[in-house]
Amino acid sequence: xxxxxxxxxxxxxxxxxxxxxxxxxxxxGAYIGNGTIGAMIYSEEHRDKRNVLRFVLGxxxxxxxKSQGGYPPRVPVGELHLELAGWIYQPISIRVDLxxxxxxxxxxxxxxxxxxxxxxxxxxxxxxVELETSPEEADAKLQWYAFSEVDPVLKNADGTNxxxxxxxxEVTRYSLEDTSFGVxxxxxxxxxxxxxxxxxxxxxxxxxYLYLSIANGADESVQQQVASVIREASAQSWEQWxxxxxxxxxxxxxxSFVSIPDTLLEGFYWIQMYKLASATxxxxxxxxxxxxxxAPTPWAGVWFNMNVQMSYSPVYTSNRLHIGESLVRAxxxxxxxxxxxxxxxxxxxxxxxxxxxxxDLINPVGTEIGNLTWICHNLWRQYRYSMDxxxxxxxxxxxxxxxxxxxxxxxxxxxxxxxxxxxxVSPEYGSFLQMTVPDTHYDLTLLQWxxxxxxxxxxxxxLQEEDAAIRGRWRKTLERLVxxxxxxxxxxxxxxxxxxxxxRHFSHLMAVFPLHLIxxxxxxxxxxxxxxxxxxxxxxxxxxxxxxxxxxxIAAALxxxxxxxxxxxxxxxxxxxxxxxxxxxxxxxxPLAAAEGIHDMLLQSWGDTIRVFPAIPSxxxxxxxxxxxxxxxxxxxxxxxxxxxxxIRIKSLAGQPCRIQxxxxxxIRISGVESAKFRQLExxxxxxxxxxxxxxxxxxxxxxxxxxxxxxxxxxEKLWKIKPIAADSRLCGYFGSRKPWRLYGLPIx
Numbered sequence: 001x002x003x004x005x006x007x008x009x010x011x012x013x014x015x016x017x018x019x020x021x022x023x024x025x026x027x028x029g030a031y032i033g034n035g036t037i038g039a040m041i042y043s044e045e046h047r048d049k050r051n052v053l054r055f056v057l058g059x060x061x062x063x064x065x066k067s068q069g070g071y072p073p074r075v076p077v078g079e080l081h082l083e084l085a086g087w088i089y090q091p092i093s094i095r096v097d098l099x100x101x102x103x104x105x106x107x108x109x110x111x112x113x114x115x116x117x118x119x120x121x122x123x124x125x126x127x128x129v130e131l132e133t134s135p136e137e138a139d140a141k142l143q144w145y146a147f148s149e150v151d152p153v154l155k156n157a158d159g160t161n162x163x164x165x166x167x168x169x170e171v172t173r174y175s176l177e178d179t180s181f182g183v184x185x186x187x188x189x190x191x192x193x194x195x196x197x198x199x200x201x202x203x204x205x206x207x208x209y210l211y212l213s214i215a216n217g218a219d220e221s222v223q224q225q226v227a228s229v230i231r232e233a234s235a236q237s238w239e240q241w242x243x244x245x246x247x248x249x250x251x252x253x254x255x256s257f258v259s260i261p262d263t264l265l266e267g268f269y270w271i272q273m274y275k276l277a278s279a280t281x282x283x284x285x286x287x288x289x290x291x292x293x294x295a296p297t298p299w300a301g302v303w304f305n306m307n308v309q310m311s312y313s314p315v316y317t318s319n320r321l322h323i324g325e326s327l328v329r330a331x332x333x334x335x336x337x338x339x340x341x342x343x344x345x346x347x348x349x350x351x352x353x354x355x356x357x358x359x360d361l362i363n364p365v366g367t368e369i370g371n372l373t374w375i376c377h378n379l380w381r382q383y384r385y386s387m388d389x390x391x392x393x394x395x396x397x398x399x400x401x402x403x404x405x406x407x408x409x410x411x412x413x414x415x416x417x418x419x420x421x422x423x424x425v426s427p428e429y430g431s432f433l434q435m436t437v438p439d440t441h442y443d444l445t446l447l448q449w450x451x452x453x454x455x456x457x458x459x460x461x462x463l464q465e466e467d468a469a470i471r472g473r474w475r476k477t478l479e480r481l482v483x484x485x486x487x488x489x490x491x492x493x494x495x496x497x498x499x500x501x502x503x504r505h506f507s508h509l510m511a512v513f514p515l516h517l518i519x520x521x522x523x524x525x526x527x528x529x530x531x532x533x534x535x536x537x538x539x540x541x542x543x544x545x546x547x548x549x550x551x552x553x554i555a556a557a558l559x560x561x562x563x564x565x566x567x568x569x570x571x572x573x574x575x576x577x578x579x580x581x582x583x584x585x586x587x588x589x590x591p592l593a594a595a596e597g598i599h600d601m602l603l604q605s606w607g608d609t610i611r612v613f614p615a616i617p618s619x620x621x622x623x624x625x626x627x628x629x630x631x632x633x634x635x636x637x638x639x640x641x642x643x644x645x646x647x648i649r650i651k652s653l654a655g656q657p658c659r660i661q662x663x664x665x666x667x668i669r670i671s672g673v674e675s676a677k678f679r680q681l682e683x684x685x686x687x688x689x690x691x692x693x694x695x696x697x698x699x700x701x702x703x704x705x706x707x708x709x710x711x712x713x714x715x716x717e718k719l720w721k722i723k724p725i726a727a728d729s730r731l732c733g734y735f736g737s738r739k740p741w742r743l744y745g746l747p748i749x
Contacts, residue, residue: 002721004722006723008250016095017095018093019095024043024044027582029041031578033279046153052088056293059192060074060284060291061285061359074301076147076166077194078150078182088107098271100249102119121233122247127213128209128242158295164298167186169185172185195223196210197211197234199234255318257624258270261725272595273314285326287308288303289586304355305355306505324378324382331395334359341361341364342406346405351403351406353365354366365406367423367424404451419482421439423437439494449515455475489531504543508532508536509533513554548570552600559614561617575591599628602638603625603630605631612638623725639721644665658688659686660685662685667701
């Protein structure tokens with residue numbers, strides 16, 4: 001058996017985001033959220049507002065219809081201000097406690113002190129603030145402002161974006177018993193309602209509590225809804241309500257475990273796990289470019305030419321499939337809308353997805369064709385990691401079928417007898433030129449993956465006879481599809497279009513990542529991938545955050561751990577101090593995709609083979625993970641010690657065939673159910689036949705004390721231990737405020 005030696009509060013505590021100076025912008029703000037409601041918390045340096053701690057509020061489903069048409073974008077909902085008697089001064093201590101998902105602050109002002117605790121309840125749609133003041137700060141106020149009421153000094157502190165739509169809003173305030181309401185009605189359509197209530201502690205009159213809820217809509221029923229949330233939350237014992245909030249998060253974190261000897265990257269990884277569950281939940285909205293932390297941006301919508309796909313990329317291996325259910329839910333609920341996105345002649349059998357839209361997924365496709373097929377790859381991963389046949393049959397297969405059918409309508413036979421695609425957009429290449437290219441790598445690979453996956457899916461669902469005619473079309477398409485365009489620099493953007501200038505997107509490398517149509521196992525394939533990768537980065541130019549995260553995953557797929565690590569370390573220079581990321585406005589995907597890059601160094605499972613520690617850099621002599629998930633619905637745990645893999649545990653959740661590349665050498669033993677059938681192949685590859693619920697452990701026979709990390713257990717103590725790698729204390733609590741001096745060995749205690 002595996003024994004868990006993880007002190008979770010202590011382990012996550014070493015990665016809490018910390019501030020010893022007040023944050024003054026979105027870039028270094030402290031953030032909390034429950035997947036729908038969120039707050040970014042920071043202060044201001046302008047002398048007129050140095051007494052204000054801002055809670056910039058957000059709710060992901062609040063959108064506004066524009067009078068000039070187009071899809072309804074996200075819009076700001078207002079702020080909660082802690083207005084102090086004195087200026088926020090020194091010392092200050094702010095911490096985002098990851099384990100408990102709450103902010104705690106001790107603030108010194110020019111007249112007194114204040115303690116703040118804040119969180120967005122994990123289940124109830126309410127933000128809570130606990131405030132304790134010294135007598136000198138007894139007059140501190142918690143005040144709500146609609147966005148239109150926020151002082152311009154604060155409203156413009158993060159800059160303005162003239163591309164962002166801000167609706168005209170009529171604000172109505174009123175009180176009902178002990179609850180206050182702020183109702184915003186947007187013109188011409190839309191609105192939101194905020195309700196809040198304050199109460200004082202019976203034991204300490206210097207301590208007070210505020211409950212605040214936000215709902216989409218402004219009619220009477222919505223007002224009643226938010227009033228009910230406030231009433232039910234405040235009626236509970238404070239301690240019990242806090243505990244119910246924490247309980248959800250404690251269960252969430254323990255779904256899997258990762259520890260690596262790079263303390264900075266380990267901390268970054270766990271903050272991304274916190275960010276994921278703060279940004280959405282199973283019943284939440286799609287993770288858009290903002291999450292619940294809207295800021296000045298031109299991207300107040302949902303982007304599908306990379307952003308959504310990459311934002312969801314870490315949920316699968318991290319064993320957090322319930323987060324991925326929000327994506328599944330969105331496409332279930334809006335399935336019929338997708339047909340209307342393609343031209344009218346194709347709507348009977350085809351569907352599409354535009355570059356950007358709102359949560360209803362409505363907007364014409366245009367010349368960027370492959371976005372829906374790429375989303376289907378995410379949904380396919382949700383299926384493959386869960387082996388939920390109902391998901392495959394009810395959503396993935398019919399949606400992918402319609403997505404591929406749109407491609408089939410566009411195919412044309414060339415003079416070479418091959419099937420070709422007309423000029424389309426390869427995402428982000430020549431965007432401002434609105435460049436279109438025939439036979440783009442992006443579209444050819446997505447079409448190939450789509451046809452292959454449909455053929456497999458129809459077999460899994462037993463639909464070979466029912467779909468015989470269309471199966472023949474998919475097979476012929478694969479047989480006749482034009483090869484991927486290649487030149488002396490590697491993969492091209494498309495036909496007759498080499499990579500001629502800096503390109504931030506990996507749309508010309510989709511065959512390698514994330515589709516894994518080309519593995520690099522063949523020497524010629526590997527040379528082609530490496531050549532493309534080198535040429536891509538040699539162009540420099542427009543390299544962005546997601547350029548580095550995708551390159552890390554590509555390098556990891558080739559087993560190049562050192563190179564993957566270099567890309568991720570380079571990416572660390574591009575993120576904000578609080579691990580957020582911006583390009584003209586906040587975009588969520590790059591930091592989350594970097595977490596997937598870390599997964600890809602530790603565990604991969606594409607191509608029907610599980611690969612354990614496939615891309616470990618030389619300095620990672622130790623590493624450990626527990627209950628990471630793979631395709632085929634396996635939970636895998638493994639320990640690396642002294643530069644070698646000590647043991648691997650594989651647990652089957654769905655009874656699928658298991659092929660695993662262990663990387664282990666020497667005298668390998670197997671412990672587990674005697675009925676488990678297995679074969680050992682070359683190069684440390686094993687094939688197991690595990691029934692649902694069965695598990696086995698592979699371990700290297702070494703002379704070792706049973707208590708040694710990763711060691712072989714004694715005969716009478718059959719257990720293997722999971723415990724964190726020792727941390728570099730200099731890099732604990734690194735994120736939050738900017739602390740670059742900790743990276744370079746300065747003699748700091």
